[in-house]
Amino acid sequence: MRVNLTELVEGQKKELDLEVEAKIENIGYFGDEIPLVAPVVFKGKIYNANGEIYIEGIVESTGEFSCYRCLEKFQKKIIGEIHEKLIYESSPQAEIEEYFIIKNNMINISEIMENVLISALPMKIVCDEQCRGLCLVCGENLNKHQCNCEKDEIDPRLAKLKDLLQ
Ligand SMILES: [Zn+2]
Ligand SMILES: [Zn+2]
Known part of the structure; x- marks a missing residue:
């Protein structure tokens, strides 16, 4: 136009x-x-x-x-x-x-x-x-349902500590 x-x-x-x-x-x-x-x-x-x-x-x-x-x-x-x-x-x-x-x-x-x-x-x-997005483990829409999946801590400082301990 x-x-x-x-x-x-x-x-x-x-x-x-x-x-x-x-x-x-x-x-x-x-x-x-x-x-x-x-x-x-x-x-x-x-x-x-x-x-x-x-x-x-x-x-x-x-x-x-x-x-x-x-x-x-x-x-x-x-x-x-x-x-x-x-x-x-x-x-x-x-x-x-x-x-x-x-x-x-x-x-x-x-x-x-x-x-x-x-x-x-x-x-x-x-x-x-x-x-709240999708659960990374089971794919559930977390706005609709809460799932019982265990989620790994994604805090990078904790991840580093975990590496050191292994
Ligand atoms: Zn959304
Ligand atoms: Zn889940």
Whole structure:
């Protein structure tokens, strides 16, 4: 989806309020495809400040994730913030910029929205900060059941002591 910025670029307008909704099926994240179960919505503005064009706003959607600890599937809202300078295709900076580019006075807003969502994701996505994960011995989901497996102490100092004693 493209947005025409001619009026901003040429200075007839200082600011363009923007609310865009795009349907994006998946976002790629470290080799995983995360399905999006809600439309991606951008709310914000694009403005001209002394000839430089900026985009500012919030991007929202809902993704379906697998918990890093317990592997359960769950849905979670993703909210990303953006405040970025847009680069003209003719500028030297355009060589290292991938998404925030003005080409023929247009930007590709869906690409930008996708990029903002991806940057908003944490490294390890868990269903809940308190998630207890799976038992390393029997594989039981410890949020649902407590198992009786004996677990080795994983405290590294104790492990060292154990080595010395052997
Ligand atoms: Zn979990
Ligand atoms: Zn167990």
